[in-house]
Structures are given as structure tokens and as C-alpha cells.
């Protein structure tokens with residue numbers, strides 16, 4: 288291990304590796320340390336939206352077709368209704384198993400010359416650098432990419448300032464031939480199920496609810512379409528849980544420390560945007576590290592979080608409101624162009640005056656459906 292580096296990244300998950308790759312693109316020396324051993328798995332819906340893929344490409348990474356499964360839009364389903372919208376301009380998302388994505392990010396970071404240390408927990412930070420075991424690695428910049436329960440955030444006194452509404456999520460994989468090329472969101476009375484095909488014979492199912500005891504198998508009982516698809520299918524992964532929700536921070540940097548990924552705030556899993564957001568943050572952070580001005584990262588970070596946070600809030604209005612779910616899906620079926628434009632907005636397309644009209648049409652649809 289080096290004694291000194293330009294950037295020390297604490298956490299080698301998707302956000303940390305993306306930060307390392309982007310910083311190497313700027314010629315900075317980078318060390319990454321992670322307490323776990325790769326490839327790291329995690330509870331995740333495993334879908335990358337087109338905007339997330341675009342950011343990944345800017346990091347120099349294109350996922351090979353053999354290791355990822357494409358989807359062409361989002362489908363909402365409730366007990367009796369379904370409505371879908373394709374991504375704009377024939378765009379596509381990709382679903383990829385977390386350990387596979389992790390492997391590709393590691394390969395790219397190594398190719399770019401980042402020094403990666405696994406099974407290496409960081410014990411603290413100081414004005415000089417980062418404490419690893421009984422030694423300190425001097426670092427010009429410290430990047431906290433250590434996930435939603437970031438210790439770097441605590442050490443740098445950058446705690447979340449807004450009380451988040453948190454939900455409980457679990458994920459599992461089923462051996463079944465994919466029945467759809469959409470990422471599906473199944474709306475139940477008290478939970479949502481997300482189904483994403485991740486291979487020729489495998490579908491990832493994640494479930495989010497307000498009930499910490501609700502496991503995937505229990506939740507499926509209230510999602511008739513999804514449970515019918517999975518009937519008789521063998522489970523091929525252990526169930527993994529995580530907490531999800533919108534968590535915002537007032538500040539994402541302090542002195543020489545900057546936060547990225549879930550350490551810097553989260554958006555609810557319903558958006559399918561956490562990974563893409565991390566990749567975009569990594570590009571913004573590298574700009575700021577290069578210019579030596581983390582205040583610009585703060586501004587860009589806030590701008591990047593805004594849209595996914597707003598979309599999460601909008602979508603969560605439907606949570607535990609079966610009547611509103613039914614009316615919304617009915618309105619989307621009657622006005623498919625509105626669903627398409629909302630999806631485009633979700634992916635970062637600028638709002639147009641058309642959206643005002645869409646809002647009025649949707650409002651009327653909700654009242655009359």
C-alpha cells in the first residue's frame with residue numbers, strides 16, 4: 288500500500304469504483320479500500336436506466352450483451368390493470384446481476400490504474416489522511432463511498448439533516464424464462480414488487496414495503512400477476528434485505544472529504560436510479576477534484592439528486608392507495624403519451640410546456656377514471 292495518494296476512496300462498491308475510474312481519467316492517483324471481498328452482492332433491483340448507462344459509458348464501460356439483459360421501458364401493473372411506456376428514442380435499459388456489474392467495474396478501475404485493496408476496513412480519517420489498520424495513508428482528498436450507513440459521513444460531521452421516510456426491501460432471484468422485456472412495477476395494497484429479467488432464465492424480484500417483516504414470498508400474495516408468473520419457479524439466490532428511501536444531506540463535502548453514492552444521500556428504490564446517480568456523481572466529483580473546488584461538486588450533486596427525488600415522491604404517492612393506483616393506471620392506459628413523457632422526464636429530459644397540459648389531462652383522468 289502506498290504512503291500517500293491524491294484520492295483515497297473509502298468503499299469499493301459501484302459508487303466508489305466509479306469515483307476511482309473518473310478520478311483516474313483526470314490523472315489523479317487513486318487508492319480504494321473496501322472491507323468486503325469481491326465480487327460484492329447486494330439487495331438491488333439490478334436495472335440500469337438509459338441515463339445510467341450513458342454515464343457508465345462516459346466512464347469507459349460498456350456492458351457486454353452476454354452479461355446483461357435489455358429492457359425497453361417500464362410497465363406498471365395493479366390487480367386488474369397494466370400500462371406501459373417505452374424509453375424515448377428507442378432507448379433501452381440493461382439489467383445486470385450485482386456481482387457481474389461489480390466485476391466489470393473492478394476490471395475497469397484496474398485497467399485505469401487505480402490501486403484496489405479488499406478485506407481492508409478503514410478505521411478513521413484525520414486531517415492528514417485515512418487510517419487503515421495501525422497506519423495512516425496520506426491523501427489530498429478523501430471520498431466517502433461507504434454506503435447508506437457511511438462512517439466517513441459521521442467522521443466528517445455530514446449527517447443527514449432531514450428525517451427520511453424509510454422502507455424495507457428484499458430481493459430474490461427466480462429461475463424462470465423472462466416473460467417481458469419491460470422492467471415491471473407491480474403495485475399491491477401495501478407493497479410494490481419490481482421484476483427485472485437479468486438473464487435468459489432468471490428474473491430478479493425485489494419487494495419494498497413499510498413492513499420490516501414482509502419477505503418476498505409473503506408480499507407476492509398481494510401481487511397476483513407476479514405470483515402467477517413465478518408459480519413453480521425455483522429460487523436461485525438467498526434473500527437479501529436493505530433499507531430504502533429518500534435521504535438528503537445538507538452538505539456532501541467538508542474540507543478535503545467528499546461523499547458519493549448512497550453515503551451522500553439515497554433515492555427510494557422505486558426510481559431504479561441509485562446506480563446511475565452514483566455514476567453521474569462520480570463524473571461531477573472528478574471535475575471538482577481536478578479543479579480543487581468541492582463547492583462545485585455540492586452544486587452539481589444537488590442538481591443531480593433533484594429529479595430522482597421528485598420522481599420518487601411522485602411515485603410514492605401511489606403507495607398504499609389502491610384507488611389512486613387504479614385511477615392512475617386507467618389514466619395512463621387512456622393517455623399513453625403522458626406515461627411516455629413522464630418516463631422521459633424521469634430520465635432527465637427537460638420538461639416541456641406539453642407537461643403542463645399532461646398534468647391537467649392526468650388530473651382530469653384521475654378525477655373521472
Ligand SMILES: Cc1cc2nc3c(=O)[nH]c(=O)nc-3n(C[C@H](O)[C@H](O)[C@H](O)COP(=O)(O)OP(=O)(O)OC[C@H]3O[C@@H](n4cnc5c(N)ncnc54)[C@H](O)[C@@H]3O)c2cc1C
Nearest residue numbers: 298300301302321322332333334409434456548549561562
Ligand atoms: C431494494 C433495492 C433495489 C434497488 N434497485 C436499484 C435498481 O434497480 N437500479 C439502481 O440503479 N439502483 C437500485 N438501488 C440502489 C443501489 O443499489 C444503490 O444506490 C447502490 O448500491 C449504491 O452503491 P454505493 O457504492 O453507494 O454503496 P454500496 O453498494 O453499499 O457500497 C458501499 C461499500 O462500502 C464498503 N464499506 C463500508 N464501510 C467501509 C469501511 N469503513 N471501510 C472500507 N469499506 C467500507 C462496503 O463493504 C461496500 O462495499 C436499489 C436499492 C435497493 C435497496
